[in-house]
Amino acid sequence: MPGPAVTPHDGKLLVLTPGMGAVSTTFMAGVELIRRGGAKPIGSLSQMQTIRLGARSENRTPLIRDFCDIAPLADLEFGGWDVHEADAYDAAVHAGVIDAHELAPAEDFLRTIQPMTAAFDQAYVKRLSGPNVKEGGTKKDLAEALRQDIRDRMAETGASRAVMVWCGSTEVYLRPSACHASIEAFEQGLADDDPAIAPSQLYAYAAIMEGVPYANGAPNLSADVPALEQLAEQKGVPLAGKDFKTGQTLMKTMLAPGFKARMLGVGGWFSTNILGNRDGEILDDADSFKAKEVTKTGVLDAILQPETYPDLYEDLYHKVRINYYPPRGDAKEGWDNIDIFGWLGYKMQIKVDFLCRDSILAAPIVLDLALFLDLASRAGRSGVQEWLSFYFKSPHVEEGHVPEHDLFIQHVRLKNTLRVIMGEEPLTHLSEDDEEHVHVEVE
Numbered sequence: 116m117p118g119p120a121v122t123p124h125d126g127k128l129l130v131l132t133p134g135m136g137a138v139s140t141t142f143m144a145g146v147e148l149i150r151r152g153g154a155k156p157i158g159s160l161s162q163m164q165t166i167r168l169g170a171r172s173e174n175r176t177p178l179i180r181d182f183c184d185i186a187p188l189a190d191l192e193f194g195g196w197d198v199h200e201a202d203a204y205d206a207a208v209h210a211g212v213i214d215a216h217e218l219a220p221a222e223d224f225l226r227t228i229q230p231m232t233a234a235f236d237q238a239y240v241k242r243l244s245g246p247n248v249k250e251g252g253t254k255k256d257l258a259e260a261l262r263q264d265i266r267d268r269m270a271e272t273g274a275s276r277a278v279m280v281w282c283g284s285t286e287v288y289l290r291p292s293a294c295h296a297s298i299e300a301f302e303q304g305l306a307d308d309d310p311a312i313a314p315s316q317l318y319a320y321a322a323i324m325e326g327v328p329y330a331n332g333a334p335n336l337s338a339d340v341p342a343l344e345q346l347a348e349q350k351g352v353p354l355a356g357k358d359f360k361t362g363q364t365l366m367k368t369m370l371a372p373g374f375k376a377r378m379l380g381v382g383g384w385f386s387t388n389i390l391g392n393r394d395g396e397i398l399d400d401a402d403s404f405k406a407k408e409v410t411k412t413g414v415l416d417a418i419l420q421p422e423t424y425p426d427l428y429e430d431l432y433h434k435v436r437i438n439y440y441p442p443r444g445d446a447k448e449g450w451d452n453i454d455i456f457g458w459l460g461y462k463m464q465i466k467v468d469f470l471c472r473d474s475i476l477a478a479p480i481v482l483d484l485a486l487f488l489d490l491a492s493r494a495g496r497s498g499v500q501e502w503l504s505f506y507f508k509s510p511h512v513e514e515g516h517v518p519e520h521d522l523f524i525q526h527v528r529l530k531n532t533l534r535v536i537m538g539e540e541p542l543t544h545l546s547e548d549d550e551e552h553v554h555v556e557v558e
């Protein structure tokens with residue numbers, strides 16, 4: 116194995132979030148509360164999980180954060196854009212995810228994070244409007260203004276590196292079109308104000324042009340088009356996406372691999388949700404929900420492989436619903452009714468009622484993505500980082516690759532990639548006796 120070729124982290128890392136809503140402010144507030152002591156980074160692999168190196172008998176299982184050269188929390192700085200003028204503290208209070216008395220110690224810090232003016236167009240998020248929006252100019256001008264924002268915020272915070280994680284609202288469903296086919300077509304589209312270019316793509320473009328890794332936490336089309344993939348390769352920038360895997364889909368990608376492993380059939384899977392935060396309100400719009408529906412429903416087919424196991428999964432009826440219900444705020448409830456069948460076709464039912472806190476599940480994902488994308492960048496990786504599929508409902512993969520949805524396979528791949536990045540052997544998870552019979556050549 117070659118030794119690690121990772122440029123050591125040096126200086127501050129700026130985490131930029133287009134969107135300063137529930138997820139983004141829960142992430143920022145959480146990091147600050149953890150840094151102050153007393154709060155724990157629960158749900159974050161980068162902070163809490165260990166990684167085994169070599170054979171079990173070697174007893175080498177450091178924490179990931181000690182093994183990988185990731186930035187320490189103390190080095191993180193934040194910046195964000197929003198169409199609303201609220202600073203990170205007021206936005207966190209509005210989101211209502213973290214209790215006010217728990218948020219209080221972080222107030223002074225969060226107040227220093229003022230939203231930069233957004234590149235926004237209501238045509239892409241119908242149920243949203245606000246005053247803090249860049250006015251006039253073409254999409255090219257807006258992208259240039261976002262690039263300037265990135266440089267300004269880096270200078271203000273004294274950061275040496277930055278990463279960007281889209282935490283903005285879900286935009287309407289868009290298919291890739293001609294202006295997404297190449298870098299030249301995309302740049303022409305920016306100059307021509309092509310309606311096929313959504314605001315999230317302006318942020319992605321600005322990030323890539325500034326050498327800033329970009330991840331998309333929402334289901335809409337963003338960096339997952341050839342033009343931006345090519346640009347990322349050209350500029351040596353890592354990308355990841357899309358749609359944070361939290362809540363119901365997280366449960367699905369834990370349960371479905373289990374059914375398949377035991378060769379149990381699934382006849383139907385009905386999933387419904389009630390939620391009352393701003394995200395729920397936006398997803399109440401059919402065009403935004405369409406983007407979400409596509410990322411949520413692809414998961415089961417990919418895991419269960421009905422074409423390989425027609426007797427078990429060919430007739431699976433899968434339906435997903437999201438209902439906006441204001442009294443719930445961020446405290447979502449998701450019900451799954453799963454109709455399964457076993458030996459001789461006998462039917463059984465499983466009911467899952469998940470009283471979930473979406474942003475509590477999403478915040479550690481933002482943290483891990485920021486730290487791992489920065490690591491990937493310093494390791495010289497560029498383009499789509501499929502090993503980060505673990506964090507996404509609809510993994511962004513390279514053209515021609517098949518996305519992996521099984522959480523456990525994604526987990527193995529994530530940790531093996533960390534081992535390889537740091538110059539260690541990937542693990543086969545065989546016993547030492549079995550490994551003697553295997554001759555694997557690792558590049």
Ligand SMILES: NC(=O)c1ccc[n+]([C@@H]2O[C@H](COP(=O)([O-])OP(=O)(O)OC[C@H]3O[C@@H](n4cnc5c(N)ncnc54)[C@H](O)[C@@H]3O)[C@@H](O)[C@H]2O)c1
Pocket residue numbers: 133134135136137138139196197198199210233234235236240243245281282283284285286314315332333334358359360361362392393394473474476477
């Ligand atoms: N919470 C979760 O577990 C979860 C899971 C998967 C995906 N997501 C996605 O993550 C995103 C954020 O979720 P949230 O709960 O924080 O939503 P939210 O509505 O609380 O926050 C989104 C923020 O983005 C802002 N925004 C929208 N367009 C913008 C633009 N062009 N520029 C700058 N700001 C813009 C909005 O004003 C809003 O404040 C959503 O797209 C959501 O679908 C969330």
